[in-house]
Amino acid sequence: MGFGKSIRTRLIIGFMAVMLPVVAYMLINNSYSRDIVREKVSETYRNTLDIYVGQTDHNLSQINDYLYKMSVLDSDVGLLMSFPMDSDGYTLTKIRIDAKLNRDVGVYNIIDAVFLYHQNDIIFGTDSVYNDTKKIIKSHMDTMTTVKNLEQNDQHTWEVRADERMPGKFFLINFIKVSEGLYVGAMIKVQDINTLLSIQWSDGDIGHNGIYLRSGNQLVESLTENSAPLELSYKISDKPYESLTDRKTGASYLVMNRVSDMVNIAYRVVIPEETLLQNLLFFRNATLFAPIGFLAILLIYLFFMRNMLFKPLHELILGMKKISLGMLDVRLKKNKTLEFEFLGNTFNIMAEQIKTLKIDVYEEQLRVKQGELKQLQAQINPHFYMNSLNIIYNLAAIGDTDSVKIMSLHLADYFRFIMKANRDTITLKEELLHIENYMTIQKIRFPDKLQCHFDGMEELLHYPIAALTLQPFVENSIIHGFKNRRQQFHIRISAELNEGQGFTLTISDNGVGFDPSVLEKLRNKEPLQEGESSSLGIMNVIHRLQLLYGERTSITFSNQTEGSGAIIKIVFPEFTEGVKAVV
Structure with missing residues (x-):
């Protein structure tokens, strides 16, 4: 909507067209009065300065x-x-x-x-x-x-x-x-002379003063730090006073210069015109009475038009802006004016229809998102299932029936966990218990060679996450990092709280670390070959984290500074009910 086409603008312009001639007359009269007052008041100040210079x-x-x-x-x-x-x-x-x-x-x-x-x-x-x-x-x-x-x-x-x-x-x-x-x-300090001069002007309450070195009728240099603020002209005028305007601030000043007969200095006093007129309340009020009265009438007129026209229009425009921003709960109140009541009812009906349509679309998108998440989650199960069967087979082949029993019990716990994993989310505690089951199975395969430690998890055990978010990284560490079978392999999962921004989980080991080519692909978020990612494990977790938290989460990959061992850091956002609803 153009400025000139606004109803409010056109009403104000029409009112001002009537009132401006009257206001112009009052301003001209005020200017004439100010000139008379300036002349009379400045005469008193000139006499004060002359007396001080003479003294x-x-x-x-x-x-x-x-x-x-x-x-x-x-x-x-x-x-x-x-x-x-x-x-x-x-x-x-x-x-x-x-x-x-x-x-x-x-x-x-x-x-x-x-x-x-x-x-x-x-x-x-x-x-x-x-x-x-x-x-x-x-x-x-x-x-x-x-x-x-x-x-x-x-x-x-x-x-x-x-x-x-x-x-x-x-x-x-x-x-x-x-x-x-x-x-x-x-010897006499110029500063002391200027201090006495300042006292004449109530130490800056009336005006500003300064003392200047002069050469003839030219002011050469300021001799005081608190010199007058107006620096428009350094020439000493023959006039009793000058009326000058500061180009920077637009303020008007009355300037008086007086020279000393005893030394080549000049005294300058600069008095703001506001100071000259500050005590002339009668003239000021008389001049401003009419414009203020006209302004009061305009305000009353605008207040009436606001309740009748501007306010309903503003509410309608504001409601349309909110609808465009997705705030679909906006409804207009009933209006006593027949035209605006019809507009309000029509707007409310349209807003309700838009809200219903958008909810249906949102629910359909949510169902698609949930189906995609469960499909990604299910892709992990066959990988671990085949590894577990291989371990049981190897134990049975060597006749270690006790280990087969233990392995079977932990495998049963694993399948019990898988059945629970059909839920939208599990707690971090359940994920850690599942990792302990997985590590127990691996320890049977590699006796006294594997250790897994948890640090700083106490405050986060009930945080909701998707099943199998951390276990693929632990599995990847053993498959790709556990190359030196002679030394003990350590895996550490630690948590660190971020101020007001959730927490960070770090999974680190003392293995061989990521291959440089794989590390570069992970950092660039490039797809990995199936053998490189342990059968969809790492990329699967990355996709699920993006589905769950969007841009509020991040995952970084690196190796230890000394060149050995892998480090994975996952940033989880602060828990809100909204996180659980999206899953």
Whole structure:
């Protein structure tokens, strides 16, 4: 059924054709309102950013004044280099300066370190890691004092520097020359400035902020890890703000850039428009009221049509799909509508007729399958019967009447088992008892040469299997594997439970193993010659396992790793009542 031909689709399209013009008018009105709100709210945020940038520049200017006064007015700084560095006077003066610097670090909360630098010594106060700060001051001041040859009391401008040892990597540094080779300076972590900026926006609740290195009106590089998410333009606009859209997410943002007059950095704040409008519930509700009302009417209309038309049609289509999948017990409920009541009754009659026809076909297939299984099972009996008569004949020929008696009793048990084997299935325990009878007969023929062991069978003795599933493999092991009559021949039948997937029976011996050509045919599921398979024994079992369990079972053939002895592994599925019914 095509999308456009659906009754539901056509009804919805007709309803929307009436309502869409009204909704379009409301959306246009909403867009105009949003523009007005964006302008008014953004003005407040612009003022907040301007105040913060101005305050930060003011703090940097105050720090410059502090450095200048220290270089000119502080007596200890002025006297420091008048003492030899290894003198007591130098040491005492250094201690007093160190105390002042550590005191002043706490006064200016954005300062990370205040220092007095000389090529041969550094005095500083800091709240950061002492050794790292000292190394940073040393490496950067060595570079900058070499490049900049300042006159005494000349003020160097604030500069952005980068160092992996500094938290956040980037920092601001400024210094003033006190005397030849002596400088007083301060460092500020960009990360700390950005943290104070984040507080202005409730730490991300209102918007995202970042600090960038600038060159003219171009943003060159982000100096903060939590930089603003919008990376559409690195150019600083002359406009008070920009309204930009992220191409990846489709979200709209209000972007504001402000440059610092004290250092070549710019502050950027990106505010999602959702944040701008989140408190304007009145305008939002007024704009959405009509569309929501129309949607409510549409839902009521669709609910009415669902009970009257859509639901009966859906049940009819679903019932037809289930019938096509073989679920023949599906029946439709009666409907109050005259037309759908007629369709439902007709559908139920047709479903009952299909179910009756399919059951008849299934039962006929089951009878054919059972007949094929019994025919395969009966093919094994003459083979073992002839072997048993040969053994009795040989015993009678040598006059061993006691063995003939024992052999006759076990042969009687064998025929008793054969009569029971006419059942659909027997238990694993009965199969193992039959194998014990068979082994007893063979032991009479080969005294002290044969042994058969059962391992791990206790939990599986009542599992139903087809008669003579394991015995042909035991017989095949003796016929083809028992070549060396001088050593004792061992046959082992072991069981191993598989988690939630039935169990595996392994039949192994210490004989000569499978001939390579026979093993290849068995693995490729190719037919064997009668002599190779012990008169239909192995192939017969393979066919019966497929009839009983289908793809849920598997049988594999191999030889021992050292090249002797055969291994047969049969995987049986987990027992269900369905297995017994198929047989």
